[in-house]
Each structure stands twice: as structure tokens, then as C-alpha cells.
Amino acid sequence: GAVVSQHPSWVICKSGTSVKIECRSLDFQATTMFWYRQFPKQSLMLMATSNEGSKATYEQGVEKDKFLINHASLTLSTLTVTSAHPEDSSFYICSAKDRGDTEAFFGQGTRLTVV
Amino acid sequence: GQNIDQPTEMTATEGAIVQINCTYQTSGFNGLFWYQQHAGEAPTFLSYNVLDGLEEKGRFSSFLSRSKGYSYLLLKELQMKDSASYLCAVVDSNYQLIWGAGTKLIIKP
Numbered sequence: 001g002a003v004v005s006q007h008p009s010w011v012i013c014k015s016g017t018s019v020k021i022e023c024r025s026l027d028f029q030a031t032t033m034f035w036y037r038q039f040p041k042q043s044l045m046l047m048a049t050s051n052e053g054s055k056a057t058y059e060q061g062v063e064k065d066k067f068l069i070n071h072a073s074l075t076l077s078t079l080t081v082t083s084a085h086p087e088d089s090s091f092y093i094c095s096a097k098d099r100g101d102t103e104a105f106f107g108q109g110t111r112l113t114v115v
Numbered sequence: 116g117q118n119i120d121q122p123t124e125m126t127a128t129e130g131a132i133v134q135i136n137c138t139y140q141t142s143g144f145n146g147l148f149w150y151q152q153h154a155g156e157a158p159t160f161l162s163y164n165v166l167d168g169l170e171e172k173g174r175f176s177s178f179l180s181r182s183k184g185y186s187y188l189l190l191k192e193l194q195m196k197d198s199a200s201y202l203c204a205v206v207d208s209n210y211q212l213i214w215g216a217g218t219k220l221i222i223k224p
């Protein structure tokens with residue numbers, strides 16, 4: 001199957017700093033990227049959907065100025081958590097799909113801990 | 116609104132069979148996915164159904180009834196490594212994935 005690489009796998013940062021998470025499709029064109037967060041023992045929560053070259057569409061309740069998404073190329077999308085706070089500590093997962101495909105492929109996830 | 120229902124938790128014995136149900140009410144339907152997710156890891160794909168019926172893949176099978184808004188994942192010959200959460204997700208009319216909350220499956224020796 002298609003491969004999506006997400007980096008870093010885990011990160012610890014100080015409160016108030018920003019953290020960037022990368023999501024790359026290695027062997028297909030990721031025309032659409034999805035960013036999720038998942039709290040312990042809870043299901044995936046869609047944060048935003050981005051199409052290559054367009055602004056991301058954020059789900060209700062997700063602050064777009066805090067969670068900056070860039071999808072400037074067909075193989076790379078980034079999520080930047082700005083001015084991180086302890087409540088932003090979570091598991092962040094990206095998934096990517098090509099136009100016309102139904103299945104989206106997941107990255108490995110990034111565990112963010114803000115101290 | 117859109118809704119996916121699946122049991123929160125199930126327990127089964129190693130070597131046995133377990134069926135995890137999923138019912139859905141969504142705006143449109145373009146397929147249903149089952150994913151397995153181990154704690155601390157990203158989901159991994161198990162199956163995709165878009166037509167009614169049973170799809171078998173090794174120890175795992177998935178069934179879909181579109182008229183009933185119902186699917187199940189059947190796991191046979193359970194192994195300890197099958198302990199995980201199982202997520203049901205439906206593709207709606209906008210081709211967005213609507214996720215269930217997941218079913219935590221506990222396998223006992």
C-alpha cells in the first residue's frame with residue numbers, strides 16, 4: 001500500500017513555543033491531507049482538511065490561528081502548533097489520499113507533550 | 116446529524132470468535148472502513164466495503180448491509196495481539212470520513 005511518513009514520532013516542548021509536524025506521501029500524490037488529534041482512550045477527531053494549493057478547511061471549534069496547516073506541495077503537508085500549552089498535549093495523526101481514491105493512508109502519528 | 120455507533124468495549128477469549136457491530140446514519144454513503152488501532156499508534160487499514168455482503172480476508176471478515184445501515188467485523192481464532200481498538204468509519208456523500216468512537220477489544224488467555 002501507499003506510504004505516508006509523519007515526523008517527528010514524538011516531541012516534548014516548553015509551553016509557549018511552537019512545534020511543526022510534517023506529513024509526507026512517499027509514493028503517491030497527496031491531493032488531500034487530513035489532520036486528526038486523538039486524546040487518550042478517545043476516537044480520532046478531525047481537525048482540518050487541506051487540498052494541495054488551497055487553504056485548509058477547519059472543523060468547528062478548531063482555532064486556525066493556533067493550528068497552522070500548510071499544504072504547498074503534492075507530497076508534503078505541515079501542521080504547526082503555535083504557542084503550545086499543556087492542553088495541546090495529544091496524539092496528532094495525518095492521513096493522505098489522492099484525487100479519486102476513497103482510501104486515505106495514515107502517518108505514524110506524533111505524540112506531543114507540552115510541559 | 117451524522118452518527119456512527121459501535122460498542123465501547125468487548126472482551127473475548129484467545130482462540131474464540133468475536134463480532135464487532137457498527138451502525139450508522141450518515142448523509143449519503145460511499146463505503147465503510149474498518150481500522151485497527153493499537154494504543155499509541157496510528158490506525159491500520161483492515162477492510163473496505165461498499166457493496167452488501169461479506170468480505171473475507173484471512174482471520175478477519177467484514178459484512179455490510181446498506182439498507183440496514185449496519186456493518187460488522189468478525190475476528191476468528193483470536194490472538195493476544197488482536198487486543199486493540201477497532202474503528203468503524205463511513206465515507207459520506209461529500210467523501211468525508213465519519214468516524215465511530217472505536218471498540219476496545221480485550222483478549223483474555
